[in-house]
Amino acid sequence: DSGVTQTPKHLITATGQRVTLRCSPRSGDLSVYWYQQSLDQGLQFLIQYYNGEERAKGNILERFSAQQFPDLHSELNLSSLELGDSALYFCASSVVGEGSPLHFGNGTRLTVT
């Protein structure tokens, strides 16, 4: 068990809808990361937060947004969903924002129908 908790585990929704994925980092970790993993694809970096502030941005669509709250949990919001957004979404956390390994949750599987 990595100590990173993601909810929900599975999510099925329709095109055009909006969903929120939630992540609780390991106790003591200040940095949270979001990744997308599509079928037969690697892990695509979306965004990173450190102690409540955005630290780095990857290939995150404008329809997607995230935030990290004062209690350090994070939420990833996906709106105007398309079929191609179906994927596994992983959250990871680390003690600091650089130079330390990431610890991943078991992901949220999103299916857009």
Added chain:
Amino acid sequence: GESVGLHLPTLSVQEGDNSIINCAYSNSASDYFIWYKQESGKGPQFIIDIRSNMDKRQGQRVTVLLNKTVKHLSLQIAATQPGDSAVYFCAENMRTGGFKTIFGAGTRLFVKA
């Protein structure tokens, strides 16, 4: 561009043999590298890391080698066991637009009993 690639998408080895998984990275300014293991239905799990001031680091049954001259990273698994069957990702800590951990495409390791 931002890319960390793998030479072999799949690797099949006999139980008890040693496995070598290779990875090429593109950013010569990256200073921290990590190997992760991902089993089916789970998030990536940290295996071993190495900083750019080292060329070799050993863990329990695993060794990571870093060749900065040719920007190459490898993971060696000694006495491979069926439980080692998984997808292995290399990742690079990239200092562009903030610190991003960028993952390679992954190599699937099959261990034959």
